[in-house]
Every structure is written in structure tokens, then in C-alpha cells.
Amino acid sequence: MALYLPELDPVDLQFPHPDTALDDPNGLLAFGGDLSVRRLIQAYQQGIFPWYAEGEPLLWWSPTPRAVIVPDQFKPSKSLRKFYRKSGYQITLNHACHQVIEQCAFSRGEDATWITPAMIQAYKDLHDRGHCHSVEVWQDGQLIGGLYGISVGAVFCGESMFSLADNASKIALWQFCEHFSAHQGQLIDCQIMNPHLASLGAQELPRDAFLKSLAHMKCAILTADCYTPQLITL
Secondary structure (H helix, E strand, O other): OOOOOOEEOOOOOOOOOHHHOOOOOOOEEEEEOOOOHHHHHHHHHOOOEEOOOOOOOOEEEOOOOEEEEOHHHOOOOHHHHHHHHHHOOEEEEOOOHHHHHHHHHHOOHHHHOOOOHHHHHHHHHHHHOOOEEEEEEEEOOEEEEEEEEEEEOOEEEEEEEEEOOOOHHHHHHHHHHHHHHHOOOOEEEEEOOOHHHHHOOOEEEOHHHHHHHHHHHOOOOOOOOOOOOEEOOO
16 A cells, blocks of 8 residues: 655645654655755754655654763763873864864765765855754864754754764764763754664654654753854863
8 A cells, every 4th residue: 555645835834743753664755845944953953854866755753762972971981081181172152063064074975875965065055054963073174074063952962973083973973972961962863773873872753752752852942052152172
């Protein structure tokens, strides 16, 4: 029997409820619409995100379980702490968001085919409107790692990360967890679990538990300078 997949209206920003997402493929909710700032913000506020490859229809997802990191529970290993002390890496926030987005697409090659040119531009637009934020790792003035994602109240919806040097993305995440927690951030959404996220301490939540947490946290107000461009090395 064919499964029904709703098509989004090109004007109406309403999404189907995430509970109606397919089981196979896990979390596929709808197709169509666009990558406008307004639609993307609506999506993230409901626990929905776009994920598709070049040449495919625009697909929207809300999988279960959901991979998350609780920032104040992130515990870097002793070896990572030792490496960081000797690395000379410098970590900043929102100093080069457009570059980070591009690097996440280009440095990972075939592993990032879902970061299409349209997605790159959409998240740049989100950053320019104050919704998308980046963490950068620098060495000798060169960008060597980082991550980016969308702010939804006390939730940070992580999109992608990259690393051009040892441990750069791990250190970006560690330092952001400490910074985010210090500014009353409560949850980092990592979307879908993989071995790398598991190694960083990500845990899984059923969709309904994640959505309840998101509904509770999305209206929370963080400390005023949480996303102000700054050095965040702690």
C-alpha cells in the first residue's frame, strides 16, 4: 500500500504535526514548500528540519528517537583537555558564520551532499536575520573547525560541524556547551544519532519527549549576550 506524504503549500507555512511522520523512512513528514527564513523558523520551533540531496524534492523530517546533548552534562575526556591546553586553538562565536556553513559543505565532500547551494544560502540568510549562529576554531589565524545551528529559545538546533585539524570540532562543541550552559541554554538538538555524536555524549529522546522539551524551552530567554560575537574560550 502506498504511503501518503503531504505536500506543503507554497504560501501557507503550516506543517503537519510531527507525530504524523512516517516510520520508514524514519521521520519523513512532508515535501515541498521553500527554504524561506519564515518557514525554517516555523519548522525548527516544531522540531522539524529540512534534509534532502541536490535534485531531490525538498523533504522535511522529524525522526524518533532524537539525538540531543544536555550542555551542562558534557564532559570532555582528560585527553581532550590535555590536547586543548597545548593546541593554541582559539574559539570564537559568530565571527565567521558564512565561512563555517560553506566549510561544512565543502570540507566533508560526499558526506555533506545534503548541504546544497540552496541550503547554504538559506542558512546564511538565517544568520543575517539573527537566527543561525556559529562557533569557530582558529589556529594561527586560520579557520580549522567549527559548527553552526539555529537558536530556538533555550534550545540550539545543531546543523553541521567540520574539522580540518585534530579535535577541532570536538573542542568547538565542548566550548559551546560550556558557553551555552552559562547563558541558561538547556538543550542541543543533534537530530539523528551517529557514532561520532555518541562518542561526544549525545543521548536519545523519543520524539514526544523531545517535542515536550522543545515546547517548554522555545520561549525561554537566554542571557542577553549569549550570541554576541565574542571569544568564548573559557
